[in-house]
Amino acid sequence: MNWLSKPASDTQITHSNRLWLYLLAAVIMLLLVIPTFIVVPMSFSDAQYLEFPPEKWSLRWYQEYFGSVKWMRATSTSLKVGLLTMLVATPLGTMAAYALFVSGHRIARALFVVLITPMIVPVILIAIGAFYVYGRTGLNNSIIGLVLAHTAMATPLVMIVITASLRSYDLNQELVARSLGANRFTAFMSITLPQIKFSVITAALLSFLTSFDEVIISIFVSGGVNATLTKHMFAALRDYIDPTIAAISTIMVFISTLLLLIVQWIGSRQKS
């Protein structure tokens, strides 16, 4: 089987001409993936300082993590805020995406600009600004404050996902339903939503992850009993390296890999 001499592209390039590209791509992909997964073996190390590969294996950092009030409390805060953000950002972002998609009004354009500001304004500015305003409204160190800020960050992402799926969907179906007597809400819920549901699920998972992984705003506006996991992790990374982080990181990598695979699976179902 002489695969190497077969044409590899639409021009006359063969696979053997392309070997350099395959090698380069392989190296780049390894560089992308290794740092994502290196934390897994590290977390099972027995050493106090970081070493790779570990000489002795143990579960001590997991014990440390699950046994620590500080880390457990932070994990529960992060999960709570992530879930609440998901529950708020997904419907609000979907509604906004729908409104802007359907309406051609001048005001829709202005609303669009408002709704994408969280993507344009540097996050550090949002963080210190929210810290300042929350200081005046008593929202610092509160769950509500975190959820509001993370919802603002997640909404544009939800909108991107939903807008993309609305574009590949024929909105006239809704018109048909409405001409048959359904109001817009019923038409959306019974005709449109079932057809874009996979994108809604994707958007929901994305907004959970946006909140769960968010660092900068959390550093500023969370604290006390409501400090997030990322806030403690950041402090631990900047000041001293606590190997417990490897265990926590492994759990976080597991969660994001799981969510990504779900989304990929949804995507492949959507296509078929």
Place this chain on the structure above:
Amino acid sequence: MTVVADNTATNANALIRQRRREEWSVLSLAIPAALIIAFVVLLPVGWLFYLSFIGDDGQGTLEHYRKMIEYKSYYRVFITTFKVSILTTLICLALGYPLAYFLAQLPPRWAGFFMLAVLLPFWTSLLVRTYAWLVLLQRKGLLNEFAIDIGLWETPVKLVHNLTGTLIGMAHIMLPFLVLPLYNAMKKIDRDLMHAAANLGARPINAFWQIYFPLTMPGLVAGSLIVFVLCLGFYVTPAVLGGGRVVMVSTQITSILENQFNWGAASSLGVVLLVATIAVLFIAGRVFKLESALFGKG
């Protein structure tokens, strides 16, 4: 006759009114999200803008902005920020283009599999990845040991808590932001164009540079812009991997707040950062339609 005409007019008016009401009720769906963003983003940023013009004595002043021009230290912070952002974007371009090209040429099944190499880091917490680099790059880390083993250098090289470490970490975090739009642009290219070029006798390298590469420009520009703008305001990775030696605008803002609690000075830096970001996006948006790359509008 007149009665009928009147009725038509009333009907038309009623229809217009109903249409308007309809329009507004649709638009109002975007209001809750817009309100939250207004409260968390617009109001605070507006407030910081105001604070940046307030001096220590509570009077209106331009002193914070004047200091930025007069003091060398501020100047250096901006230079560092731009240097790091430009270098990171260039590294991402150099690595991202071949990777996106490789992925775009694969049959769909394989592309989906190898795409995971881009998506997995993209979905993984940047804190986790920054931590991983901290470990990989340290004096006795995997990278140093590997390089010594294969004879690249003899004694451990300092790879972290400096510019090198910051650039490596930031490029790793930003690469997916470049590869994804670029890949989408490459996928949209009509394959017949390359067939035609080959048929007309173009050598593969000419076909690539004259046909393929120009068509990937929209994705290339959109991706690089996203990377560049995200780099301008980046905080976590420079703070951890830079180890205090790479002072970017964002890290400077936090240290001013932590050490001096000077809201005016911190705000003015933030305002300049915002203005720089908007300027880059505005100019780019004029030249290339960035919005259409993200939302498919326009």
